Amino acid sequence: MTIMDMTSHMASHFDDAIDTLKASSKELAQPLSDAVDLLFASLANDGKILACGNGGSAADAQHFIAELVGRFERDRLPLAGVALNTDTSIMTAVGNDYGFDAIFERQVLALGHAGDVLVAISTSGNSPNVMRSIEAAHDRDMSVIALTGKGGGSIAELLGDTDIHLCVPHDRTMRIQEVHIVLLHALCDGIDALLLGDTL
Numbered sequence: 001m002t003i004m005d006m007t008s009h010m011a012s013h014f015d016d017a018i019d020t021l022k023a024s025s026k027e028l029a030q031p032l033s034d035a036v037d038l039l040f041a042s043l044a045n046d047g048k049i050l051a052c053g054n055g056g057s058a059a060d061a062q063h064f065i066a067e068l069v070g071r072f073e074r075d076r077l078p079l080a081g082v083a084l085n086t087d088t089s090i091m092t093a094v095g096n097d098y099g100f101d102a103i104f105e106r107q108v109l110a111l112g113h114a115g116d117v118l119v120a121i122s123t124s125g126n127s128p129n130v131m132r133s134i135e136a137a138h139d140r141d142m143s144v145i146a147l148t149g150k151g152g153g154s155i156a157e158l159l160g161d162t163d164i165h166l167c168v169p170h171d172r173t174m175r176i177q178e179v180h181i182v183l184l185h186a187l188c189d190g191i192d193a194l195l196l197g198d199t200l
């Protein structure tokens with residue numbers, strides 16, 4: 001590839017990311033608004049938010065929870081949340097004793113109560129440990145907000161009427177992850193708007 005080819009190749013990433021954000025905005029603004037209401041109702045009723053994912057989505061899950069427990073853009077009370085992909089002792093113990101597919105399920109069963117919300121992140125919708133976390137959340141009478149892409153994969157089949165599916169209309173993991181971080185920041189902003197008012 002020549003330097004000029006590389007430059008236009010790099011530019012195409014911006015174009016594709018912009019197109020994906022625009023398509024996502026059309027499809028996801030309404031379910032995203034519903035997701036803000038679901039999260040706010042849970043937090044306002046002493047519920048908590050659990051979040052999980054693998055790889056880049058693990059980073060997204062802990063980024064999101066850090067903004068709940070810490071803060072987003074404005075000072076406010078700390079909000080209850082736990083990222084299930086951060087405790088290496090739990091993940092290695094459960095992974096070693098029960099298998100990698102159980103690492104999130106076991107924590108949802110340990111921590112989850114009716115009224116809590118699970119934010120489950122998988123770009124393919126097919127990661128077995130994330131799928132099993134959703135089944136565990138349902139066992140605990142929790143609602144699920146699933147962030148996926150690629151049509152939603154097997155996770156789309158697992159979701160019920162009280163769950164919310166935010167499926168990015170793209171097939172490449174990186175593009176889907178880029179929109180996921182916009183979705184998670186928008187959720188933080190929506191929660192803060194309900195708590196503090198919508199003027200910065």
Ligand SMILES: O=C(CO)[C@@H](O)[C@H](O)[C@H](O)[C@H](O)COP(=O)(O)O
Binds near residue numbers: 055123124125174
């Ligand atoms: O960040 C990336 C790719 O951009 C990778 O680390 C990626 O998250 C990993 O391959 C994950 O295991 C993919 O899992 P999933 O999104 O399909 O559930």
Ligand SMILES: [Zn+2]
Binds near residue numbers: 056174177
């Ligand atoms: Zn990545």
